[in-house]
Amino acid sequence: MKKQILTLLNALAVFAAFLLLWQGLDLLLHLPPYMLPSPAAVGRAVLARFPSLVASLAITSEEAAGGLAASIVVGLLIGLLFAQSRWIRRMLYPYTILLQTVPIVAVAPLILMWAGPGTLSVTLVAFIICLAPIIANATQGLISVEPNLIHLFLMHNASRWQILTRLRLPHAVPSLFVGIRIAAGISVIGAITGELFAGSSRVGEGGLGYSILYASAQLQTDYLFALVLAATVLGFAFFFLVMFLEWYFLHNWHESARTTAEE
């Protein structure tokens, strides 16, 4: 615990030094505020436009969380399908790689065309970008069960359902969390990317990505910085939430969760 506090203090000290350096640079060079606003200016922008900043943050979080949640459900279902036979995996797995390699920025306009501007399109973009790591890790977890454990279950006349619910699924949880952790980080990126295209169905009200476009067009660089900051905070929040859930579910029995919790 002491060590953790020390780490936190270190990080805060670095951040404070960084802010000081930035503010000092601004005082020395007198850059126009639309090029590089001072931290103080960014701070003022945050305070002045706090309600709209929070509104944007809320929209983006909703879209990212929605996409992530949908990708967990769908990815796990696809993983369950893939776990049924090697034959199915061989046939369908290449398409999940396709899912990963197709540039999302190229597909986003298409999605916008099909689903219309607004939240649904953005959530879909986040969902698509999150899906591949969930499928890959869920499948891996479901099929990597030790053969002798399967034998053990068979010796007790276990049904396919019992093997799935009492062996394969719990065994897949740590691996699934690896996928969720990766997906959580990129879900925010996905949502913001989606917003750059799909924006909002109402002018002036939208998520972080939409507001970033808006602010940059208006040369409100101080607010733009505030939005970027908010996006970063959101990414962190997602990451830590997943870390916490992972610890909560796994700390009793799984090595990876235990070491992160005890260090």
Add this chain to the structure above:
Amino acid sequence: MLGTTAGEACMVTLSGVSKRYGSTTVLQQIDLAIVQGEFVSLIGPSGCGKSTLLKLISGLTNASEGSILVEGRAPVQARKTISYIFQDATLLPWRTVTRNVGLGLELEHVDSKTRKAKVQSLLELVGLSHVARAFPRQLSGGMKMRVSVARALATTPRLLLMDEPFGALDEMTRDRLNEELLRLRAEQNWTAVFVTHSVAEAVFLSTRIIVLAPSPGRIAQEISITLPFPRSRVTRESPEFESLVTTVSRALRGVHSA
């Protein structure tokens, strides 16, 4: 103490059993009858098909030729009477010791009240009550194996198949677990088929040792172990024990050089 009280009822019968994987013959023409109450050890060099033999008796794999009966039924039909103990403890890491021991009962739809009582009495029997709520990762190798044994016994098997269960343990732990295994056998009266690499372990535990020869796997020699029960540390120091170890070792050497 041996099968005599049960009237020599046949537990396992293999007749003319062969097993091939592709063009390799793993086991050839095995004839073997195991009577109720026997403790039979299978010993032999690697590649002699000891583990395959256990898999055949459990029905986890099918014979290419010949017939296998467990209590007069096909192995798969007899699974309710069989428990299998693997080389590694094969515990579910997300379950506590209690819930691991209760796994077999749970899979066989035994109601939770009966299960709890059964698990509790078994944990006492194998001396694990103090770690009932612990998770497997908190246990030593020997403890994990004990949980594995308890889990196998929870379903009250009449036939216990063990595939080198103590092979990964240090010698002191192994000796102690061997003694415990015999104590449990005396109380519960199951029949055992035990695969091992250790001659001393085989002699200590068994009523009969079957020496297998490799490529293709076949029965080379059967040695009856007449040491009296109960066996203990004293048994290991007796001259009879020594001479049996020598006999089995010689048989094993003969198989190796062949």
